[in-house]
Amino acid sequence: MGSPFEGEAHIGRTHLSNYFNQILDPSIKVPFKPYTDDTAMTKQSAISLIENKSFNAQDMVKKFANEYFHNPKRGYGSAIGDIFFNLRRTNYADPYGPASMQFKGLGSYGNGAAMRVAPVALFAYHHCSDGDNHDVTPIVNLVTDASKVTHSNKLGYRGAILQALAIRLALLLDKDDFDTISFANELIQYMTQMEVGDDPDDPIDGGKSFVTKLELVKQYLNSTEEPHIEEIQNKLGVHVSALDSVPTAIYCFLAAQKPLESVPVDCKFHRCIHYAISLGGDTDTIASMAGAIIGAHMGDEVIPNQFLVHCEHSEDIRKIADDLYEASKPTKCERYSSKGS
Numbered sequence: 001m002g003s004p005f006e007g008e009a010h011i012g013r014t015h016l017s018n019y020f021n022q023i024l025d026p027s028i029k030v031p032f033k034p035y036t037d038d039t040a041m042t043k044q045s046a047i048s049l050i051e052n053k054s055f056n057a058q059d060m061v062k063k064f065a066n067e068y069f070h071n072p073k074r075g076y077g078s079a080i081g082d083i084f085f086n087l088r089r090t091n092y093a094d095p096y097g098p099a100s101m102q103f104k105g106l107g108s109y110g111n112g113a114a115m116r117v118a119p120v121a122l123f124a125y126h127h128c129s130d131g132d133n134h135d136v137t138p139i140v141n142l143v144t145d146a147s148k149v150t151h152s153n154k155l156g157y158r159g160a161i162l163q164a165l166a167i168r169l170a171l172l173l174d175k176d177d178f179d180t181i182s183f184a185n186e187l188i189q190y191m192t193q194m195e196v197g198d199d200p201d202d203p204i205d206g207g208k209s210f211v212t213k214l215e216l217v218k219q220y221l222n223s224t225e226e227p228h229i230e231e232i233q234n235k236l237g238v239h240v241s242a243l244d245s246v247p248t249a250i251y252c253f254l255a256a257q258k259p260l261e262s263v264p265v266d267c268k269f270h271r272c273i274h275y276a277i278s279l280g281g282d283t284d285t286i287a288s289m290a291g292a293i294i295g296a297h298m299g300d301e302v303i304p305n306q307f308l309v310h311c312e313h314s315e316d317i318r319k320i321a322d323d324l325y326e327a328s329k330p331t332k333c334e335r336y337s338s339k340g341s
Contacts, residue, residue: 001023001277001284001287001307001310001311002273002277002283002286002288003033003034003036003075003283003284004019005277005280005283006036006075006281006282006284007280007281007282007283008281008283009233009280009281010280011277011278011280013262013278016274016278020265020270023307024304024306025306026306030310032309032310032311034074034312035074035312035313036075036284036285036288037074037077037080037115038115038116038284038285038288039317040068040071040074041064041067041112041115042115042118042119042288043067043317043320044063044064044066044116045116045117045118045120045146046321046323046324047063048060048063049120049324049327050324050327053327055120055123055145055146057096057145057146057149058092058095060095060146060149061084061092061095061149061150062087062092064084064149064150065084065087065088068080068081068084069088075284077110077112077240079102079110080108080112080150082098083098083102083150086098095149096149096152099150099152100148100152103153106153107148107151107152107156108150108152109153109154109155109156109159109241109242109243110151110156110240110241110242111156111240111241111242111245111246111282111285111289112150112156113143113146113147113150113151113156113157113160114147114156114159114162114163114242114246114289117143117147117160117163117164117292118164118167118292118295118296119324120142120143120146121139121143121164121165121167121168121296122171122296122324122328123142123324123328124138124139124142124143125139125167125168125171126325126328126329126330127329127330128142128330136165136168136190139161139164139165140161140164140165143157143160143164144157151242153205154205155205155208155241155242155243158210158242159241159242159243159245159246160246161194162187162191162242162246162250163246163249163250163289163292163293165187165190166187166293167293167296168296169183170253170293170294170296171296171297173297175298175299178257180221180254180257181218181221183254184214184218184221184254185218187214188211188214188215191209191210191214194210195209195210208243210243210246210247213236213237213243214247216235216236217236217247217250217251217254220232220255221254226255226260226261229262229278229279229280232248232251236248236251238279238280238281239282240282240285245281245285245286245289246289248279249276249286249287249290250290250293252272252275252276252279252286252287253272253290253293253294253297255275256271256290256294259271260275262275262278263275263278267304268302269291269294269298269302269303269304270304272291272294273291275290276290276291300318
């Protein structure tokens with residue numbers, strides 16, 4: 001739903017409201033919304049986990065590549081295409097090699113791993129928890145492995161970890177009422193531990209911190225006034241880097257828990273997606289990530305049916321979600337347990 005606005009810096013409030021009103025009006029026939037690379041890779045992440053009942057790096061990247069070569073015009077970045085070509089050329093012998101060699105060995109810091117991480121987060125939460133809702137080690141380990149097949153830069157895979165931890169936390173919270181500041185504080189605690197030892201003077205990524213972005217999220221949540229879109233664009237970010245999009249998606253989820261002056265609608269799910277798109281920039285990915293968090297929190301029953309009927313393959317994706325739940329039934333998860341790490 002965000003793809004028609006991707007790359008726009010200024011989206012008219014009336015224009016966006018009319019867009020949603022048309023989607024919600026059953027008397028108006030509008031073309032279905034084709035999914036972008038976000039859903040393409042999310043879908044294949046889920047299918048790989050379902051078929052293997054575990055994470056298999058070689059199988060997952062092969063599925064990513066096959067999906068890409070089947071339809072490369074879903075908005076993929078050019079860099080990811082290079083990875084898939086190199087993987088196919090070597091018959092997927094080293095699923096991590098091509099990503100680790102990108103950008104002179106620095107790897108990608110984009111949001112591509114975070115945008116597709118929802119099935120991995122859900123699988124790890126259900127499959128590897130062993131009844132311990134406080135231990136995030138299984139999710140962190142699994143997400144790290146699943147992310148590095150395309151995003152080996154620490155900002156890229158840490159963004160995916162942050163998105164996965166937000167999904168996990170959203171699953172644990174009461175659907176009707178929770179403290180958004182406490183939510184942000186818990187994520188800050190996890191990311192602070194992760195960023196211990198980072199060199200602030202590193203010429204490549206020194207000073208680039210998810211904790212700093214999350215503190216800004218808290219500042220906006222504590223404000224009595226809704227921040228201007230330009231401020232969010234300039235400070236929180238609406239771009240393709242994980243650092244400039246994952247915290248923004250989390251903010252969209254948290255801000256939508258209360259009425260927003262800029263999005264005067266009652267449905268929290270609608271409000272979250274609408275607000276994410278209104279920020280401009282990488283609209284399809286930020287809305288997708290925000291939707292994954294609020295979906296985990298509230299369940300699919302809150303999604304307006306008129307949204308679903310306009311979305312390509314929505315019924316197939318619902319079936320994949322049900323299959324993922326069945327495939328992720330709890331078991332002992334040695335590789336991704338605290339002991340196994």
